Amino acid sequence: MSELASQVTPRGRQSIMQRFLHLDVPLVTALLLLSLAGLATLYSATNQSMDAVHNQLIRMGVAFAGMIVMAQIPLDTLRRWTPWVFLGGLVMLVLVLLVGTTGQGAQRWLDLGLFRFQPAELMKLAIPMAVAWYLSMRALPPTLSQVLLATIAIAMPTALIVLQPDLGTSLLVSASGFFVLFLAGLRWRLMLTVLVAMAALAPVFWMFLMREYQKQRVLTLFDPERDPLGTGYHIIQSTIAIGSGGIYGRGWLNGTQSQLEFLPERHTDFIFAVFAEEFGLLGVLLLLALYLFIIGRGMYIAVNAQDTFSRLVAGSLTLTFFVYVFVNMGMVSGLMPVVGLPLPLVSYGGTSMVTMMAGFGILMSIHSHRKMWAS
Amino acid sequence: MASNGNADQNQLHDKGQEKRQFTRRSFIAGAGVLVLMGLIGGRMGQLQVAGHQRYSSLSQANRVKLVPIPPNRGLIYDRNGVLLAENRPNFQLLVTPEQVQDMEDMLAHLTRTIDISDTEIDRFRQLRSRSRNFEALPLKVRLTEKEVAAFAANRHRFPGVEVEARLSRHYPHGEHAAHAIGYVGRINERELARVDTRRYGGSSHIGKSGTELQFEERLHGHAGLERVETNALGRVIKPLGRRAPDPGDDMVLTLDSHLQRAAEDALGDESGSIVVMDVHNSDVLALVSKPSFDPNIFVNGVDRATYAALQEDPDRPLFNRAVRGQYPPGSTIKPFIGLAGLEAGIFDPEDTIFCPGHYSIDDIDHRWRCWRRQGHGDMDFADAMSQSCDVYYYKLGYDLGIDRMSAFLERFGFGQRTGAGIPGERTGILPSREWKRAARGEGWFHGETIITSIGQGYFLSTPLQLAHAMTVLANRGHAAPPRVLRAVHSASTGETYETEVPEREQIIALAQEELWDVVHESLVDVVHSSRGTGRGINTNINYRIAGKTGTSQVFSLGQDQEYDEEEVQRRLRNHALFTAYAPADDPRIAVSVLVEHGGGGGAVAAPVARKVIDAYLRNVTAEPDDV
Structure with a gap:
């Protein structure tokens, strides 16, 4: 198996990034944009704490490094390790x-x-x-x-x-x-x-099987007012934050729900409410478009992968990424029960971000290690 | 080459079929993703477009709190600008726990600078456990000037500790005119339910008695509001706007502090009351009730023991005798009864009655005694007044009858409130058939008319009523209702508005105008004739007083009350009364004096009245060349 042979592209359109770093430029660009939006929102959600931004930057660095490392490993190798x-x-x-x-x-x-x-x-x-x-x-x-x-x-x-x-x-x-x-x-x-x-x-x-607190979360979804200061508090405050954002938002650093600490867990699981309050429906639609682009690019890579294993892995990782987005946004906007999932690349926290970026690394490896003859 | 992805080649893979299958499934999944993202987008639209209005106001309600700013209470002055009630800064030491690095260390050092008791520290700790960290909590209240200075010099050593000045009511003269001025106290629950909470936002005190209660509405003012932005914990982040409070108006009373003090001094240590009224406009110049109390103790909450002591004091220092004290008027009622008799034509002024020292009527086997056991002999109207002959009035009253008597006295204001508006004022009792039927459920007996004629029996009046009745008498039937408020100084406009002088009305018109002179002259005789009951005060005098002595009997001791001999002797003694106006030729003030258990009116009450009148006339006449 020759690494070099696998990097020859049929139409010679692969960029340097793709050829030598095995990175997918559209995906990396979208992920970087998302990270920037995440950092800006985080800065606002933590009452302008540079410490939080600093910590998050380090985690992002680690996560992107993980992505690059994973992108270098050819999928055959990964497949052999899988069991x-x-x-x-x-x-x-x-x-x-x-x-x-x-x-x-x-x-x-x-x-x-x-x-x-x-x-x-x-x-x-x-x-x-x-x-x-x-x-x-x-x-x-x-x-x-x-x-x-x-x-x-x-x-x-x-x-x-x-x-x-x-x-x-x-x-x-x-x-x-x-x-x-x-x-x-x-x-x-x-x-x-x-x-x-x-x-x-x-x-x-x-x-x-369900624990009492889990039942409470489900019940709260249908009627947040049944316990406005307990389990319902999160949902009530986050819907207020989102709704008060309106179409244009209240402006960066100007969301009162988050700046004045009415919104709980505003820099972790509920950061989407901060984003929605400050950037409004327009910002939300842009964010949704960015996520959709990432998912679309993932599915494109999956569909164009050269073997079944690659396709299945790429498709599954992409759809799982969507689950993160959907569950988090659904929870914050009161469509779903409160399940502690972060909003990818926006929420503060490191562990799941590293895993997720490693997953994107695998996607990029799948895309960049394609063989010439296959197409 | 293993890299083609199929470790197991036993089965034939239809690569194209598998890829098509995967692509199909991918599109289905992609469609699902779009639908669900659309759901999120729709939900966001629902919240941010359709629900925007509602959630904006909820967010607003979350963060904006209204903090009331209490208004400054209006001041109270006497008629000459003497300050009677003021607002004084009251310093307290506040600690904001979150700004204190080491609480124990700070407290230890602070107690070396300012004397702070253990109970104060304990109370602070309790308060702290119940409060949020950013709230400023009082550690010590009512700091002295010295303590404030000591702290100010060391304040840099105590971050998070500050001295705050709050205004609290202060009565600079203490017991002086305490009943007239009244006092404020903490708003209790009943008052809280009654007041307009918008006006009283942030206010802790309310007028409880006297003018503080009477003019509460104008003294208090209207609370302002500050809109502040708070965070989820209630901490104020920044002010958003402010509507300044409307401060209360200053009240200028009709009271003359100088005269009031003279009256208080004249009464000395006796229990009793003095009311002085300006004859021209019915201004209340002095309103004395003794013993008095220090109203300052009520401002910041009186402790239980002190309050109980005041309540249970047999001399009742909290009781405003001038308007709430109801006493038999005794012989001070005679000018009015006599006038009623003359006007009704029962007697001519020159008609004489023989006083043998007692009086009786045909169908009742009872002798009503004159105060002078041996009798007065032949008495005409003037003699009967100056010597206060009871028998003359027994006969006059009996012939007049209760109906005509009470109808006439009612016009002098007996049995009703004077209209001064002083809180708690009582009506007294003007006996009549109707009154007795309503109050006692019994008919009127002839004998009762006889005792009523000398102001005894059921008859009760307040010192204020007597002073006002003398004003009416001095003005030949004309008078305005008593007035206690002279002017209002508006704090918001800075202007002073004189209160309207009530129209002097003709309350009583006599068929024979000259009868006023008859009564007036007879009252001068009380003081200035050789046999007058008030002749004791006619020495060293350069003006004339028209007055009437009175001595009213007391029936107040209950059967089962504990007593010691001496105290009972004192409490069984008669009340001494004296009512007057002066100068007799050109009346300027009317006075009523009541000395509880003082004994004889001429001996005890008249000299008190003389001192008061002297003080007034000397002061007024001296004023121009006083400088």
Whole structure:
């Protein structure tokens, strides 16, 4: 396998960035724009704290470095690692439950001496890759037994993450696995059957599996006023922030809901409300367009990938990115229950951003390591 | 080459089919993404366009708070500009916990600069546990000037500690005129329910008695408002706007502080009351009630023990005798009864009655005694007045009858409020058939008319009523209602408005005008004739006083009250009264004096009245060449 051979492009249109750094220019540009918007909003949401911006800049640097590193690794290499990474991740999830460190009421971290590590983050990449690895070995669409086996592979780590508990991440990793199945051509009839079964089981789920605080969040969604100072407070304040922004927004640094601290968690999960208050509907539409562009570019890369594994991985990672965006915005605007997911590249915080950017690195590797003959 | 992506080549992959399948699914997923993003976009439109108005006002309500600014209370002056009630800065030490680095260290150092008691520190700690960190909390209230100076010199050592001046009511003369001025106190719950909260925003005090209560509305003013932006914790971020409060107006009373003090001194340590009224315009010049109290103790809340002591004091220092004290007028009622008799034609002034020392009527087996046991002999109207012969009035009153008597007295203001508007003023009792039926459910007995003729029995009047009745008498039936407010100084316009002098009305018209002179002369005789009951005060005098002595009997001691012998003796003693106007030829002031348990009116009350009249006339006449 020759690295050089793989970089020759059929029409010679690949840029230097793409040829030597294996980066996709449109994607990198969009991600950088998003990061800038995120930093500006963060500066406002933290009452103009340069410290927060500084910290976030470092995390972004690490995340972009991770992206560049991942982009250099040819997908074949990643594919060979996939089963071992998945199994290793599974073992670490068990270890987390046994010896993990606790933070904010959940046991998520594994202390590796030098640094702390969240195995669930690894699984965000490992699960779709493992499912894609497994399905791409056979002809598509997957048979029922393949689907069952893949479902087990998804369900095991998901269950371990639920136990931590980390509802948001378990939702994400199961979704990423499901996206692989869907893109691989999962039968509609099967999906429908499962959907009906899930609907039927929902009350059981509600009664026996959901915790009280999770039920409260769902109930609050339908009627935030039932507990305006408790679980409803977040939603009430964030809808006020969004609504008072209007079409043109109140201007950067001028959002009273956020500047005067009425909005809780305004620099992390609820930062979208700050953005919407200060930049208005126009800003929101621009932001949505930016996200849509990134998703569209991801899907373009997926569709143009040269083999099934690459396609499935690229498609799943892109759709999972969309889940982040949709769940976060849906939660902040009161369309969905409060699930602690950050808004990609805008919310303050590092761990999930590094994983996400590593995912984009994989996408770029898929795009830049294409072989000449394939097209 | 393994890089083609298929480790397992046992099955044939239809590459084209798989790619088409993936592309199809990708487009479906893409459509799903667009739909869901559209949902988000729609939701944002719903919130930011359709709901914008509503959420904007919610956001506004979130952040904008209205903080009331209490107005400064108007001042109270006497008629000559003497300050009777003022607002004084009251210094307190405030601590803002979040600005203090080490609270314990700060407190330790601060107690070395200013004396702060342990209870004050304890109270501060309690307050702190209940308050938010950025709120300024009082550590010590009512700092002395010395403490303020001591702190100011060291203030750089105590960041987060400051001295704040608040205005609080102060009565510079203490007990002087306390009943007339009244006092303010903390607004209680009942008052809070009554007042307009917009006017009283931020106010902590309200008038409780006297002029402070009577003119509360104008003294208080109207609260201002400050709009401030606050954050979620309630911390004020910045002011947004301000409507200044309308300060209360200053009140210039009709009271003459100088005369008031003279009257207070004249009464000395006795319990009682003096009311002095300007005959020309019915201005209340002095309104004394003794014993008095220091109204300042009520301003910042009186402690339970002090209040209980004031309440239970048998001399009732909080009781405003001048308007709430109801006493039998005794012989001071005789000028009015006598005038009623003359006007009704019962007697001519020259007609004489023989006083054997007692009086009786046909169908009742009872002797009404004259105060002079041995009798006065033959009495005409003037003699009966100057010597206060009871028998003359028994007969006159009995012949007049209760109906005509009470109808006539009613026009002098007995049995009703004077119209001065002083809070808590009582009506007294003017006995009549109707009154007795309503109050007692009984008919009137003849005998009761006889005792009523000398101001005893059911008859009750207040010192203010007596002074006003003398004003009416001195003015030959003309008078305005008593007035306590002379002018209002508007704080907002800076102008002073004289209050309208009430129109002097003819309250009483006599068929025979000359009867006024008959009564007037008889009253001069009380003081200036050799046998007059008030002759004791006619020495060293360069003007003439028209007056009437009175001595009213007291029935106030209950059967089961605890007593010691001496105290009971004192409390059973009669009230001494003296009513007068002076100078007799050109009346300027009317005076009523009541000395509780003072004994004889001529001996005790008349000299008090003389001092008051002297003080007034000397002061007024001396004024031009006083400088």
